Amino acid sequence: MTPLDGTIVLDAAAMRAAEQAAIAAGESVESLMQRAGRAVGDAVHRLAGAHAVLVVCGPGNNGGDGYLAAARLRALGRTVRVAAAAAPRGAAAIAAREAWGGAVEPLAAAKPAPVLVDSLYGTGLRRPLAADEAASLARLVAGAALAIAVDLPSGVASDDGALLGQVPRYHVTLALGAAKPAHLLQPAAARCGGVRVLPLGIALSGDTRALPPPRLAAPPVDSHKFSRGMVALIKGRMAGAGELAARAAMRAGAGYVSLLGATIPQAPHALVRRSIERDDPLVDARIGALVIGPGLGRDDHARDLLERALASDRALLIDGDALHLVTPERLRARGGTIVLTPHAGEFHALFGETQGSKLAAACTAAERAGAVVVYKGPDTVIAAPGGRALLAGEASSWLSTAGSGDVLAGAIAARLAAGGDPLDAAAAGVWLHAAAARRLGAGFIADDLAEALAPALAAAIRETRA
Numbered sequence: 001m002t003p004l005d006g007t008i009v010l011d012a013a014a015m016r017a018a019e020q021a022a023i024a025a026g027e028s029v030e031s032l033m034q035r036a037g038r039a040v041g042d043a044v045h046r047l048a049g050a051h052a053v054l055v056v057c058g059p060g061n062n063g064g065d066g067y068l069a070a071a072r073l074r075a076l077g078r079t080v081r082v083a084a085a086a087a088p089r090g091a092a093a094i095a096a097r098e099a100w101g102g103a104v105e106p107l108a109a110a111k112p113a114p115v116l117v118d119s120l121y122g123t124g125l126r127r128p129l130a131a132d133e134a135a136s137l138a139r140l141v142a143g144a145a146l147a148i149a150v151d152l153p154s155g156v157a158s159d160d161g162a163l164l165g166q167v168p169r170y171h172v173t174l175a176l177g178a179a180k181p182a183h184l185l186q187p188a189a190a191r192c193g194g195v196r197v198l199p200l201g202i203a204l205s206g207d208t209r210a211l212p213p214p215r216l217a218a219p220p221v222d223s224h225k226f227s228r229g230m231v232a233l234i235k236g237r238m239a240g241a242g243e244l245a246a247r248a249a250m251r252a253g254a255g256y257v258s259l260l261g262a263t264i265p266q267a268p269h270a271l272v273r274r275s276i277e278r279d280d281p282l283v284d285a286r287i288g289a290l291v292i293g294p295g296l297g298r299d300d301h302a303r304d305l306l307e308r309a310l311a312s313d314r315a316l317l318i319d320g321d322a323l324h325l326v327t328p329e330r331l332r333a334r335g336g337t338i339v340l341t342p343h344a345g346e347f348h349a350l351f352g353e354t355q356g357s358k359l360a361a362a363c364t365a366a367e368r369a370g371a372v373v374v375y376k377g378p379d380t381v382i383a384a385p386g387g388r389a390l391l392a393g394e395a396s397s398w399l400s401t402a403g404s405g406d407v408l409a410g411a412i413a414a415r416l417a418a419g420g421d422p423l424d425a426a427a428a429g430v431w432l433h434a435a436a437a438r439r440l441g442a443g444f445i446a447d448d449l450a451e452a453l454a455p456a457l458a459a460a461i462r463e464t465r466a
């Protein structure tokens with residue numbers, strides 16, 4: 001079992017294509033299912049302690065996995081029962097049912113067991129479960145101390161993370177072969193519990209991954225403040241937003257941070273406050289990342305500042321209000337490195353209403369704007385032009401606090417200013433932001449979050465070294 005960090009994420013069509021490629025190379029559906037069933041059986045055996053197990057099986061290949069997992073559990077000496085609402089269809093699932101060979105209880109009459117394994121539907125689910133089937137599943141999950149979903153909780157849409165009906169909450173989901181978007185996109189992700197991938201030994205390729213831990217190092221011995229990365233932030237009408245983003249950039253590792261348009265000296269004194277009117281500081285060639293948007297406002301002054309930022313050739317991070325003042329076409333025409341950090345409202349203001357999953361929307365938006373798009377939320381998606389995308393999965397719900405987005409903008413800007421691929425920089429910022437929140441636990445405010453980026457950065461550097 002492997003955790004999700006950095007693993008490949010495949011939609012149902014890509015998963016089928018990987019399966020077909022394996023079959024063309026000499027595998028069979030049966031051999032893949034045997035591997036899946038055995039891996040599920042072994043994982044349940046490890047997770048279930050000495051408790052009795054009930055496996056509920058559906059009519060497709062997800063059900064086939066369940067019959068074989070039950071057979072494996074029986075071979076391991078476990079007490080295991082099987083229930084189903086319908087007979088298996090398809091040769092592999094029928095063979096799996098025969099390999100189990102034991103009793104199959106009617107789902108509606110099945111009594112709960114301490115461990116429930118849901119093998120009803122996986123990536124092939126296209127419509128809501130029938131009401132009686134959904135009710136039976138909910139009853140059996142509620143009656144179990146440990147509920148494990150095979151591949152996906154039955155009732156979630158694999159590609160976009162939607163719920164096709166009432167879906168119970170599971171403790172663990174065992175993803176077969178690869179993670180699916182529903183393991184990382186809401187609302188489905190919150191139903192999955194802990195997700196573990198069971199590798200099936202088939203070749204996988206694709207452009208979407210779960211957010212990996214950043215590969216970060218301490219500054220080299222010959223570093224100076226500018227080589228570590230200079231971040232310049234444009235102060236807006238709401239001064240606190242820029243202050244927070246600036247503190248975050250400092251704590252996330254930038255060597256030099258200036259707040260443009262703030263001239264009254266105050267703590268922290270390491271933050272360089274400069275007028276924005278004299279000697280155009282926006283074109284300073286030492287700037288590694290220029291940030292505009294936090295607390296900017298949307299008036300004419302804000303528009304002027306945005307025009308000046310767009311005219312600069314520096315890597316640009318656009319957040320908050322500034323996302324309401326620009327168009328994707330304008331960004332594409334500007335070119336250069338651009339990172340956008342919209343929440344859902346800002347995303348729709350900039351890109352309009354979109355079709356399909358949050359992942360698809362972010363990828364399309366990145367292409368349209370020629371920018372890395374960090375589509376924020378409880379299931380942040382990061383997409384780059386060209387198709388690469390990262391799914392951050394569930395972060396602390398305490399991040400829903402004022403100023404949290406300003407801190408994220410500062411963290412990403414610090415990593416952007418340090419150089420390298422802008423997608424990696426955005427990913428590192430998102431990771432550090434989530435890690436800082438984890439360290440703080442509950443009830444924190446954005447000021448705490450900015451400060452906690454430093455220990456989160458130190459931990460990421462230690463983990464890179466280990």
Ligand SMILES: NC(=O)C1=CN([C@@H]2O[C@H](COP(=O)(O)OP(=O)(O)OC[C@H]3O[C@@H](n4cnc5c(N)ncnc54)[C@H](OP(=O)(O)O)[C@@H]3O)[C@@H](O)[C@H]2O)[C@@H](O)CC1
Binds near residue numbers: 016061150152
């Ligand atoms: N990829 C891999 O490498 C491997 C994948 N494997 C496994 O295969 C799983 C995908 O299998 P799958 O394609 O057979 O789909 P699955 O989720 O079992 O459901 C389809 C069946 O359910 C039916 N059906 C659908 N909705 C329904 C509803 N609401 N109510 C009632 N019926 C409904 C549908 O019928 P139909 O829509 O055709 O009428 C069809 O019969 C995948 O999640 C993984 O577990 C491993 O075995 C091996 C390696």
Ligand SMILES: [K+]
Binds near residue numbers: 062120149150152
């Ligand atoms: K399932």
